[in-house]
Amino acid sequence: xxxxxxxxxxxxxxxxxxxxxxxxxxxxxxxxxxxxxxxxxxxxxxxxxxxxxxxxxxxxxxxxxxxxxxxxxxxxxxxxxxxxxxxxxxxxxxxxxxxxxxxxxxxxxxxxxxxxxxxxxxxxxxxxxxxxxxxxxxxxxxxxxxxxxxxxxxxxxxxxxxxx
Amino acid sequence: xxxxxxxxxxxxxxxxxxxxxxxxxxxxxxxxxxxxxxxxxxxxxxxxxxxxxxxxxxxxxxxxxxxxxxxxxxxxxxxxxxxxxxxxxxxxxxxxxxxxxxxxxxxxxxxxxxxxxxxxxxxxxxxxxxxxxxxxxxxxxxxxxxxxxxxxxxxxxxxxxxxx
DNA sequence: GGTAGATAGTTGCAACTGATACTATCTCGC
DNA sequence: GCGAGATAGTATCAGTTGCAACTATCTACC
Numbered sequence: 001x002x003x004x005x006x007x008x009x010x011x012x013x014x015x016x017x018x019x020x021x022x023x024x025x026x027x028x029x030x031x032x033x034x035x036x037x038x039x040x041x042x043x044x045x046x047x048x049x050x051x052x053x054x055x056x057x058x059x060x061x062x063x064x065x066x067x068x069x070x071x072x073x074x075x076x077x078x079x080x081x082x083x084x085x086x087x088x089x090x091x092x093x094x095x096x097x098x099x100x101x102x103x104x105x106x107x108x109x110x111x112x113x114x115x116x117x118x119x120x121x122x123x124x125x126x127x128x129x130x131x132x133x134x135x136x137x138x139x140x141x142x143x144x145x146x147x148x149x150x151x152x153x154x155x156x157x158x159x160x161x162x163x164x
Numbered sequence: 165x166x167x168x169x170x171x172x173x174x175x176x177x178x179x180x181x182x183x184x185x186x187x188x189x190x191x192x193x194x195x196x197x198x199x200x201x202x203x204x205x206x207x208x209x210x211x212x213x214x215x216x217x218x219x220x221x222x223x224x225x226x227x228x229x230x231x232x233x234x235x236x237x238x239x240x241x242x243x244x245x246x247x248x249x250x251x252x253x254x255x256x257x258x259x260x261x262x263x264x265x266x267x268x269x270x271x272x273x274x275x276x277x278x279x280x281x282x283x284x285x286x287x288x289x290x291x292x293x294x295x296x297x298x299x300x301x302x303x304x305x306x307x308x309x310x311x312x313x314x315x316x317x318x319x320x321x322x323x324x325x326x327x328x
Numbered sequence: 329g330g331t332a333g334a335t336a337g338t339t340g341c342a343a344c345t346g347a348t349a350c351t352a353t354c355t356c357g358c
Numbered sequence: 359g360c361g362a363g364a365t366a367g368t369a370t371c372a373g374t375t376g377c378a379a380c381t382a383t384c385t386a387c388c
Binding site for chain 2: 014015016017019020021022023024025026027028029030031032033034035036038048052055056059072073120123124126127129130131132134138139141142143145146147148149150152153154156157
């Protein structure tokens, strides 16, 4: 009806922002991230990167920062700053690596372990609330698809690393 | 085996970062957003917010900025800046709204329409590449779940707006 | 064993984002 | 038609992020 004033070329017929996957993904992620970030910030004074480091350290035990980088997929600068922040609050301890003077081994302090034990249930509760009413198989599929998208994006971005 | 050195409280047993939905969501979204943002920036000098405005304007026709805000879910500051940037490049035109001196009506310029026609196929191609190999029903479910998560996050964040 | 290049981590810088405050205009009630 | 509160949009500021450059250390080869 109003098509006269804005002729859409045939090529764009399939494009609707609301149905555009990168858009949907970004909007959903922002909404969830904002929710979670606010919860951690308000109650524990933690940023998302800090919380991720705590998780990985609690799961994997003491490792160095570059391992944290590859484990979390975050930038090394982000990891560095998050670790500094946590160290300042004595939630983690950094020790020199005798085998490699460049790297520091990072580990949760007892206080950090305690904080983790305190936050983890909250984190799980948020996840549970987000997926309430969804079928577990749907959630599993969702996670699988998300990993797949991440992989595809990495490949399309010209990610190097394996093979060549 | 190494459980001795880091006793995990029972409450945290279910928490693994890799399987934590907010984490998966954020990582996937960041990967995809970075890919798309770089593509638009490199080839067209557009930011993601600018591109979203173009999409909505192409789909919906001339509207004012607050409509753009509710349509895209972006902050009004973000919309304002994106619109200014596009106006500076003459990709959109802002006209006074005679009915309301506060609001400006924003519309794509012919040049903006042309740019949209040029970018849209690229955008669709990226989406197609991302979901290559996935079953269409899976993609549909993914989009549905993402919208659902977004809604749940909004509710949990104490979103007001309807009813009370 | 000394030099070239790789790697761990930090610092500096620029861009983006979001909250707050502000101006201008509108609406409503008196 | 005037003042109080709501709304559209902009400007300002602080915090975050990622890239690039840098330092320090390690590895490998001559």
